[in-house]
Amino acid sequence: MSDVKRMHETLSRALPDIPLEVESAQAGMSWIHVPAEHIAAVIGHLRHTEGFDYLACLTGIDTGEELQIAYTLRSLPDKTECALKISLPRDEAVVPTISHLYGVADWFEREVFDLYGVHFDGHPDLRRIMMPDDWEGHPLRKDYVFPSEYHGISAERPDPHDLLDPEYEACAVDPAPKSDSKEGSTS
């Protein structure tokens, strides 16, 4: 049985009030889907009782319809891994922080806030971490509109593809003359 399935059983027994579901992707990876408001409780349990002492990754996903956050936890002594996912509505993405459980989550959550605009309730210092403080919008959202300038620096530059002569491009991709000459030389 995979780590995730086993952990799902353990969690369902320990936290019977929280609806948890195992989901998997075609590629074979599976994770536990947790309701967003319970994520801190579930991760707290994994951290303190199941020995998941290492938060390997906390990242955001924008599927177009909703935002998701994926948590990957590891237990270094047991060599097991457990992935959790939550779904959030795009317009009101608020989720409890887990920065009190893992110190590293502090910056991870700032990153997700910066790039996806997810608000982490109870985070001690929720500021942008990568983009400048006065940046507008959250760049990794699917509906993000690219700025045309920032602090007077224009973001316009013609795309080199548009400057190329279309006929030149047609010649460049047409392999016919080359293969002809090759056949001629070998036969």
Next chain:
Amino acid sequence: MYHWGEGFAMPTKLDWLLNTPRKNSIWYLLFATACCGIELMQTGGPRTDLDRFGAVFRATPRQADLLLVAGSVTYKMADRVRRLYDQMPEPKYVLAMGSCANSGGLFARSYSVVKGVDKIIPVDVYLPGCAPRPEALNHALLTIQKRMMKDKWSVRRTTSSEKLL
């Protein structure tokens, strides 16, 4: 042989006199923003050896003649690049190294990378490549030297970064 009394020959000689030591001691700012910086370090190393042209790195813009922008510059970094440039004493030169510094390169369609450092500061020499080989950087430095030899003592170079905006 040069004679002081002979009219218009003097400015040319003066230019030569001022520019020759200048071009033979290009001190560049130790400043790398991305992977191109690795090639920059390599160019300073023994094989291509920028030292033989009198070019050594300086860790402060106050002592640098050449701002070598090695790598992609983000909007967040842009203010710092401009400030470094403004802190350099005149005459100052800028070498945009790599596709990123030239035009944004492979990040040209991203939200965070400046589409060419010439949007922030005036650039003297563009060096294409991703990353340019140390030999190419060497050649760019020689091009800067040639560029320096053409400078006129009486003509002030356009150096304000404000003018571009």
